Amino acid sequence: MSERYTRPREDEGERLDRQWNELLQELRLAQTGTQILFAFLLSIAFQQRFQDADAFTHTVFAVTLVTTALAMGLFLAPVSFHRIVFQQKVRDRMIPIADKLAAAGLVFLVAAIAGGLLLAIDVVLSRTVALIVDGVVLICFLLLWYVLPAWVKRNND
Known part of the structure; x- marks a missing residue:
């Protein structure tokens, strides 16, 4: 039998502050990670070798850059929202919205990481191997970021 952690009683304001x-x-x-990835991607576009790359690489780059920008925007949105x-005493409504924005940001971040990885591996390995490795890493992310927490949540209820 597992013991569940019981948090000391908090009032509504304390709970909202903690959340x-x-x-x-x-x-x-x-x-931080998203901003570093975004800066890295921006620097790639101005490299001569990238200019000479094929349409596949340019498409992956464009999609990755946009998904990174969207992830960054979604992660920063709660800060703007709060400001x-x-x-205005709307923290009880702000937190669930900010939570959804952060969750959406993570979806775009997974796509951005997969795209950045594909760009890098495609340079050093064959495209087929790069796609396979990227797919495996993407599956690992999905398992660790979504499936495992969902499984724990389901088994904890």
């Missing part, structure tokens, strides 16, 4: 702080910590980590509604 907001937890979300901000998660967003800090996600934002606009600051001191």
